[in-house]
Amino acid sequence: xxxGKDCPLFEFLxxxxxDDQNEFARLRALLDRTAEYGTVRNEQKFxxxxxEKVFEFKTRGGVRVMGFWDEGRVIICSHxxxxxxxxxxxxxxxxxxxxxxxxxxxxxxxxxxxxx
Numbered sequence: 001x002x003x004g005k006d007c008p009l010f011e012f013l014x015x016x017x018x019d020d021q022n023e024f025a026r027l028r029a030l031l032d033r034t035a036e037y038g039t040v041r042n043e044q045k046f047x048x049x050x051x052e053k054v055f056e057f058k059t060r061g062g063v064r065v066m067g068f069w070d071e072g073r074v075i076i077c078s079h080x081x082x083x084x085x086x087x088x089x090x091x092x093x094x095x096x097x098x099x100x101x102x103x104x105x106x107x108x109x110x111x112x113x114x115x116x
Contacts, residue, residue, distance in 0.1 A: 008078070008079040009065065009080055009082075012079060012080035012081070013027075013052050016063065020061070021062040023059055023063045024056060025058040026060070026061070027057065030045055037071050040071070045059075047088075052096070052097050052100075053100065054068045054078075054093065054096040054097055054100055055067055055068065056088060056096075057077075057088070058083075062083040064088065064092070065080040066079055066093075066095070066096035066099075067096070067102040068096065068103070070097075070107070076099075076100075076103055078095065079099070
């Protein structure tokens with residue numbers, strides 16, 4: 001990306017595409033559907049963590065992509081992971097919360113650049 005930092009989500013998606021094309025296709029369909037029609041109202045595919053103001057996209061195979069909203073309909077995805085337990089791991093939730101805080105701090109200080 002523009003800052004020279006690695007993109008954890010891009011790296012996760014590339015690995016998922018190579019390792020599990022079916023789960024990649026499911027996630028891609030969910031993300032495409034969300035881009036077209038807005039977030040799904042199905043807790044099997046989307047969960048909002050109200051207190052933390054972050055959410056996760058979910059597939060049946062345990063693929064999760066964490067993110068948050070900006071400007072109402074703009075979705076910022078922070079990272080992805082493979083869930084191996086019933087609950088979303090606290091460290092993954094904390095990672096999304098930290099990404100949200102960093103994003104809005106950078107936005108406030110005008111350190112974000114518009115995509116071209």
